[in-house]
Each structure stands twice: as C-alpha cells, then as structure tokens.
Amino acid sequence: MRKALISAAIAAALAPGAALATDGYFAHGYGMKSIGMGGVGIALPQDALAPATNPAGLTMVGDRIDIGAAIFRPVRGAQIQGSGNAPANGSYNGNDSSSFVIPEFGYSRTIDPKLTVGVAVYGNGGMNTDYKQSPFAAYGGTNPGGVDLMQLFIAPTAAYKLSDSNSVGVSLNFAYQRFSANGLEGFKTVSSSPSNVTNNGHDSSTGWGVRIGWTGQISPTVTLGATYQSKTKMGKLDKYKGLFANQGEFDIPENYGIGIALKTTPRLTLAADVEQINYSKIAAVGNPVDCLFQGKCMLGANNGAGFGWRDVTVLKLGASYQYRDDLVLRAGFNTLRQPIPQSQTFFNILAPGVVEQHLTLGATWTLSNGNELTLAYMHAFKKQIDGVNSIPMVPYGGGNANLHMYQDSFGIAYGIKM
DSSP: OHHHHHHHHHHHHTSOOOOOOSBTTBOSOSSHHHHTTTTOOSSOOOSTTGGGTOGGGGGGTOSEEEEEEEEEEEEEEEEEESOSSGGGOEEEEOBSSOOEEEEEEEEEEEOSSSEEEEEEEEEEEEEEEEESSOGGGGGTOOSSEEEEEEEEEEEEEEEEESSSSEEEEEEEEEEEEEEEEESOGGGGGGBSSGGGSSOOOOEEEEEEEEEEEEEEEEETTEEEEEEEEOOBEEOOOGGGTTTSHHHHOOOBOOEEEEEEEEEOSSSEEEEEEEEEEOGGGSHHHHSOSHHHHTTSOOBTSTTOOOOOOOOEEEEEEEEEEEEETTEEEEEEEEEEOOSOOGGGTTGGGGOOOOOOEEEEEEEEEEOTTSOEEEEEEEEEEEEEEEOSSOSOHHHHOOOEEEEEEEEEEEEEEEEEEO
C-alpha cells in the first residue's frame, strides 16, 4: 500500500503542467508549510519536502509522506508605447491560460539514529505567457503568442547527523523541463536557425545537479542552516535551438543561501532566509538582448542573445505560532529586486517575471489519527516595470515595452506520519 501510494504521488507530480513562479522564475518556497511562511526553510525543516530547500533538514522531520498541490494564478501583461510602428502600440493581456496546478511529494525514512533518506518531487519553477492578441504580431509574428516553460526536480536525498546538534545532507537533483514558443516568426530573420525559433510544439530535456546543506542547533532556541545548489546542466532543446543561446541550451542556475530559526517562546518560532539566484550565469537567461538589435549576435548562436536577467537576492521572513495543540498558524513575507533591467523589457514580454513582494499565510491541523492537513496562500503584489529605450528604432520602430504582473496561489497538503 505504501509503495503504491508513493508511486502514485510521483506519477501525479510528473503530470504535465506549467507555472510562472515568483522569485524570478523560481518558486518562492517548497512544501506547503514553507510556502505559508514566505518560503523559509534553510534552518527550519518542517516536512518531507525539506530537501528542496536544504537536504540536511531531513534528519529533523521524522518518518512521513507529504502529498500536496497548489492552484497558481498569475496575472501578466504588457504595454507598448511610443513606437513608430503604430500597430504595435497598445495594451496586451497575457492571460489566455490563467490557472495552473503545481503538485508536490515528499518521503522521509529514518534508517538509524544518524541516517535519514528520502525523496522530494517538486516544481522548481517555470514561465508561461499566453497572448491571444500578441504584441509581437506587429513585428511579423502571429497570434496567439507566448511561451510555456516548466521545470520539475526529483531529488533522492541522504542526510546524516554528525552529532546531536549538527547534520549534513546531499540531494541528487534529477531535472526535467519542457518548453514551447508560439507567434515569434518576426525573430526568424535574426536567428542562427530560423526553423527552430517558434511554433514547434513542446520540446523537453533532462539533466542533473546536486544540492548540499548543513543545519546546526547553536542553542535550545537558535538553529542555523546553509545550502548550495550547483548549476543543473540540461540537455538541449533542439526544437528551439534557434531561440536559446548555444543551440538550445537552457541550464538551471546555481543558487545558495543561509538561514536562521529562533524559538522565541515555546509557541512562537521566527525564521529568516537569504537566498542568491545567479540567473546571469546562464547564457539563455542572462545574456542581454542588445547585441541582437545591434547586429552583433544572433538568437541561438554561441553566447547569443538572451533575456538579460540579472542575479537576484531574496529575503524570506516567516513566523509559526502553535495556537492550539492541534493547530499551527503561519505567516510570511518574501521580497527581492526583480531581475529584468528597464532596458531589457521588450524581449521579456515573453517572460515578465517582475513581482517583488509576496505575502503568505498558512495553517496546519493535526487530525485525530495524528496526520496533518496543511493550507497555504500566497499573494504577490502587482509590480510594473516601464521600459527605458527598450525597443530599438531599427528595425522595430522604437518606443518602450512596459511589463506588469501579480499572482495568487492556494495550496493544500496531507502529511502522513509513519
């Protein structure tokens, strides 16, 4: 029965889906308890999804299975102003696809007093825009227009207690991603492979990387944590080798962070994480698009044009309060400087990941059978980025592209204590 439940949960997590995540294109947190606390978790593991944030935390969650899913609703759009290409000017709604399901699964098993093993399956992040009336139609594209990116991690994990107060852990991150683009015919003339830019259906690739971590209980009330995830080297998206730099290369960037958890009273725990995501180190994401418009590079070429994203530093704050013996309440806040420079907004009409501030709420009920029901809500406040000299005069007619977005998600998870 238990093996069948695990197999079914992994199969559900592998089902096709897409989302536009919140810290750039990464999720703001992993596991419903973390999601309800602004995404904190480096020093505060709470369930079997802990390896997604810090694999060392698995030694602190016990034997359990966690299964959950969130409904995610991003509201995104763009505006083009001041273009000499008059048909391009106007506002565009990128929400023809509006709601997405994001599943999660975690399993943790204590082998002996020092060793714990498990697996976490979760959506790492993604990006989706769906313009029924595409901004790029005025530049030689077609309707509809947009992109669909989904990334999934399967992370088998081992965590080991070095002592009663210190643990280390490692996860092997097996990654799967799929991508499609539509309506970008206007960019074929600046591509190294014009037939592999747009309208080729979904393509997929796989790859792997590692995440390592440490947790240490400094005192009865203070726990620290640190984690590092390597760049995840992915296979190439051949159907879109004319869009992404290095002939369809789209690797997942390295990220790392530190965290602290403070048990300020027997009932109240406060936590904070600082995370760095190095988007600029991935050519398809970080290379600026300027060279394309200056005729110095091409889409899809070696070190070709990308989306121009900069690195981001994310601050996550969370609070957990044991309101009753059977009820825990949570709240959190997550903030960053969004990754898109004002000069790079034109191409990022496809990927307007500009939200910066997130408010979260959550709760867990312990049921009469000892298992747990957890709810989590997230709202990312509306953010608009106005372009500055973002559309080149030649050949696109000049002007600026402005981007905006806000988001909501609601999730539920069931935790089975074994």
